[in-house]
Amino acid sequence: MPEPAIVLGANQYGKAEVRLVRIDRDGPRHGITDFDVTSQLRGDFAAAHMEGDNSRIVATDTQKNTVFAFARDGVGTPEEFLLRLGRHFTGEFDWVTGGRWEAEQYTWNRIPVDGAGHDHSFVRGGTETRTAVVTFVGAEATVISGLRDLAVLKSAGSEFHGFVRDRYATLAETDDRILATSVTARWRYNRLDVGFDESYAEVRRLLLEAFARTHSLALQQTLYEMGRWVLEARTEIDEIRFSMSNLHHFAVDLTPFGLDNPNEVFYAADRPYGLIEATVLRDGVPGNHPAWQGIAGFC
Numbered sequence: 049m050p051e052p053a054i055v056l057g058a059n060q061y062g063k064a065e066v067r068l069v070r071i072d073r074d075g076p077r078h079g080i081t082d083f084d085v086t087s088q089l090r091g092d093f094a095a096a097h098m099e100g101d102n103s104r105i106v107a108t109d110t111q112k113n114t115v116f117a118f119a120r121d122g123v124g125t126p127e128e129f130l131l132r133l134g135r136h137f138t139g140e141f142d143w144v145t146g147g148r149w150e151a152e153q154y155t156w157n158r159i160p161v162d163g164a165g166h167d168h169s170f171v172r173g174g175t176e177t178r179t180a181v182v183t184f185v186g187a188e189a190t191v192i193s194g195l196r197d198l199a200v201l202k203s204a205g206s207e208f209h210g211f212v213r214d215r216y217a218t219l220a221e222t223d224d225r226i227l228a229t230s231v232t233a234r235w236r237y238n239r240l241d242v243g244f245d246e247s248y249a250e251v252r253r254l255l256l257e258a259f260a261r262t263h264s265l266a267l268q269q270t271l272y273e274m275g276r277w278v279l280e281a282r283t284e285i286d287e288i289r290f291s292m293s294n295l296h297h298f299a300v301d302l303t304p305f306g307l308d309n310p311n312e313v314f315y316a317a318d319r320p321y322g323l324i325e326a327t328v329l330r331d332g333v334p335g336n337h338p339a340w341q342g343i344a345g346f347c
């Protein structure tokens with residue numbers, strides 16, 4: 049029997065993590081945008097892989113240069129910037145039939161001086177990062193926005209009981225615990241004519257408010273409520289995926305020191321941590337949109 053032929057499967061290539069910082073300097077009051085941009089092209093690159101023929105290769109270096117050149121005109125929201133890149137590469141080169149463009153945005157806040165934000169001095173925001181992924185299939189684009197490492201904690205309004213008590217269960221039931229989690233979430237837009245900055249700010253606000261207002265019986269329930277709040281308020285979003293670590297805080301036994309501990313002194317364990325992941329989506333919307341492929345870290 050002849051050996052089966054070897055063929056090339058799925059492939060994409062580009063420049064990962066182009067560290068782009070743009071200063072808007074129209075006047076004395078500067079603006080700053082700090083992005084980590086990844087560009088990946090999909091299309092017919094069989095000759096490069098199988099024959100070493102690079103005639104269709106838009107070099108990863110060129111992709112990096114394009115990111116910087118486009119920033120000369122201003123960047124706008126991460127979503128708009130990525131859509132621009134995607135339209136350029138899919139429009140310019142026939143054999144580029146799609147691709148994936150991704151950005152992470154780092155926050156810089158103005159340093160307060162004399163009661164006002166300084167014109168050109170900034171302090172890096174918290175650990176939280178805004179994310180965006182734009183996927184093109186032909187000329188059709190899908191936008192998935194998100195945030196990573198949004199740490200939240202509530203010191204009351206969280207219980208956990210009623211769980212399985214098999215022979216390995218030792219965790220005490222509680223009707224008053226600290227609930228702390230680091231939220232990573234990504235949401236898929238069902239259209240492109242969106243004010244992405246406003247939508248991002250509102251989703252973030254809804255996530256925080258839902259976390260604060262939900263009397264939690266489990267992180268799973270809190271997660272679902274956070275997703276439900278977003279989808280009920282934001283019609284431009286069809287689904288939201290979460291990966292939330294449950295950052296356990298254990299009340300310390302102070303009795304060896306002759307002290308009580310009325311839920312005031314805790315040991316913040318960094319690992320292991322609970323990891324709660326779920327998608328919340330509109331009924332009838334397929335949960336396996338291809339734009340999610342290549343977005344790791346969710347179930």
Ligand SMILES: O=c1[nH]c(=O)c2[nH]c(=O)[nH]c2[nH]1
Nearest residue numbers: 208219265266267268294322
């Ligand atoms: O909110 C929680 N969900 C769990 O599934 C779980 N499991 C656990 O040990 N603690 C918690 N907390």
